[in-house]
Amino acid sequence: MPAVLIVAVAGGGLYGDTTLTFSELGVLFDQNAWLRATVFTLWVLVMAPAARAGLLSEGIDYLRWLPLPRHLAVSHLLGLLVLLHALPALPFFAAGLPAHGIGMLAALVGVATSLLPGARGAVDQASRVVGVVGLLGLLWLDLWGPAIAAGIVVAVLRGSRVWRLAPEHSFWRGSTRMVWGGAWCSMASAQALLTWRTEAAALSRALLVSALGVFLITLVLRANQGSISESALLVTSTPPIAAVSLMLALVLKRSRARVDWLMRSLGVSRRRERICSFVLLLGATSILAALCLYVSSGAPAQIATMGVHTAAWALLTLGISSRSEQDVRSASITLALTVLAVFAIGIGGHAPLGAELGLGLLAGGRALLEDGTDA
Amino acid sequence: MLEIDGVFKRLGHTVAVRDCSLQIAAGERVAISGPNGAGKSTLLRIVAGVIAPDRGSVRWKGSELRGKGRRDVGYVPEAADPPGHLTVGELLHVIAATKSCKPCSRELVERLEIEELLGARIFEISLGQRRRACLAAALVGDPELLLLDEPTNGLDAAAIAMLAELLVEDAERAVLLVTHDEEFAGQVGTRRVTMRDGGVEG
Numbered sequence: 001m002p003a004v005l006i007v008a009v010a011g012g013g014l015y016g017d018t019t020l021t022f023s024e025l026g027v028l029f030d031q032n033a034w035l036r037a038t039v040f041t042l043w044v045l046v047m048a049p050a051a052r053a054g055l056l057s058e059g060i061d062y063l064r065w066l067p068l069p070r071h072l073a074v075s076h077l078l079g080l081l082v083l084l085h086a087l088p089a090l091p092f093f094a095a096g097l098p099a100h101g102i103g104m105l106a107a108l109v110g111v112a113t114s115l116l117p118g119a120r121g122a123v124d125q126a127s128r129v130v131g132v133v134g135l136l137g138l139l140w141l142d143l144w145g146p147a148i149a150a151g152i153v154v155a156v157l158r159g160s161r162v163w164r165l166a167p168e169h170s171f172w173r174g175s176t177r178m179v180w181g182g183a184w185c186s187m188a189s190a191q192a193l194l195t196w197r198t199e200a201a202a203l204s205r206a207l208l209v210s211a212l213g214v215f216l217i218t219l220v221l222r223a224n225q226g227s228i229s230e231s232a233l234l235v236t237s238t239p240p241i242a243a244v245s246l247m248l249a250l251v252l253k254r255s256r257a258r259v260d261w262l263m264r265s266l267g268v269s270r271r272r273e274r275i276c277s278f279v280l281l282l283g284a285t286s287i288l289a290a291l292c293l294y295v296s297s298g299a300p301a302q303i304a305t306m307g308v309h310t311a312a313w314a315l316l317t318l319g320i321s322s323r324s325e326q327d328v329r330s331a332s333i334t335l336a337l338t339v340l341a342v343f344a345i346g347i348g349g350h351a352p353l354g355a356e357l358g359l360g361l362l363a364g365g366r367a368l369l370e371d372g373t374d375a
Numbered sequence: 376m377l378e379i380d381g382v383f384k385r386l387g388h389t390v391a392v393r394d395c396s397l398q399i400a401a402g403e404r405v406a407i408s409g410p411n412g413a414g415k416s417t418l419l420r421i422v423a424g425v426i427a428p429d430r431g432s433v434r435w436k437g438s439e440l441r442g443k444g445r446r447d448v449g450y451v452p453e454a455a456d457p458p459g460h461l462t463v464g465e466l467l468h469v470i471a472a473t474k475s476c477k478p479c480s481r482e483l484v485e486r487l488e489i490e491e492l493l494g495a496r497i498f499e500i501s502l503g504q505r506r507r508a509c510l511a512a513a514l515v516g517d518p519e520l521l522l523l524d525e526p527t528n529g530l531d532a533a534a535i536a537m538l539a540e541l542l543v544e545d546a547e548r549a550v551l552l553v554t555h556d557e558e559f560a561g562q563v564g565t566r567r568v569t570m571r572d573g574g575v576e577g
Contacts, residue, residue, distance in 0.1 A: 062454075064423075164427055167420075
């Protein structure tokens, strides 16, 4: 959701009067199957963590013993999914195509319930895949009537199954040992494995934000007839690079806390751990920066600029995440303020890169030089 | 009164509960013990209706224990993890509302020493305090059947004594209790049962 809002706000600001109206967007959805499928898929994936957290958290598990009839619980589940997935269907209503809107919404909710956990055996798993593929196919083929019917059927059947089976924590019995090597290698593989097993959703979100960032740059290019100034490239790529960098910094921070006792027992210093985090952040955001450069056909001179830009944001977000005691909330607020400051400097035409680097060195330099233990 | 008949449950590749049968009469307090992974908590989750058995049935006063029938049931899960962003007062209100009954009595709130916690968010309070809040939530509506999964976890000695007293003084209530605390089980239980490898032994 924050990523979508960032894109919406930035898009509105960048294009002003030239931006699409809601009804034009509905017509575009109706005419372009690729666009429809892209928005549909991205939206379901972006909303999946929210659906999961809202419906399947441990706290909800605790409340399952209450004397609520099954149909009420399932209705509650589906109602929440409808709220989460209503936005992409609204342009159809604005364009005077209500059946298409209902079909889109029903299919979105059907796919969302298929992605939620709660399946037993191969038949259940297969039905989930069939549900997702079938609903996507109906939307692709413009078959709105069947999409409504199939979406409702899948949502109700899967919703009931999710409610019933989701709290069953099955025992995973993998025979493959995925931690190997000597002290350093086993620690690195243990941390990587823990990060993947516990932060897969956050990593997926970072990937989605990267895709949205590249999408944003492409839009800016189109609006500017294929050319973009260095300053505009820096400012436009700031929100996705900052967001992805912070997401990964927080993931690294949390995963570091999980292996804290291991780090201590091996005598890994705080400084060394932060330098490793910085290198990882720089590597990940550099891929995004390279993609931004690629779509903007960046000149060789811009490569160095984007390198410094990426390093500055890696430093900044490392500093913000290591200083944030309240974790996500305070880090996000600090980051949002920093992004706004850089935007203001960039729009005023005063060396945004210098400002970024200065702020990055101020925030991240201290984190890198420290060698104490966490408070 | 509570009849657990041939309940079987598989979780992933593991048989968690194996053809388990048990009857508990009104006023009886059954303490289940057994090694880790014996299926005790899974059995309690099935009786509470949190998960469904693969086969077998759980009947309360002769009918399936589900839907509105669960109004007579109070449950304290092992994890004691109600939604953390609710306050204790809000949690008690939700449970009272879904059970269509009055919230906890003043006397019970004072006895469990949670009056100071009613306005506190659950994630802010300690494990022991959370456990007390869960006990209060389970006792909303004065249920006839109480299901307790390791209720003494995180409680201090005084609170454990108070809980034992609270359970013993109501002669009408049936209690199904899972615990590793042998002393507590001896104090409270009128019958002791052991589970091993998913089955009931005695």
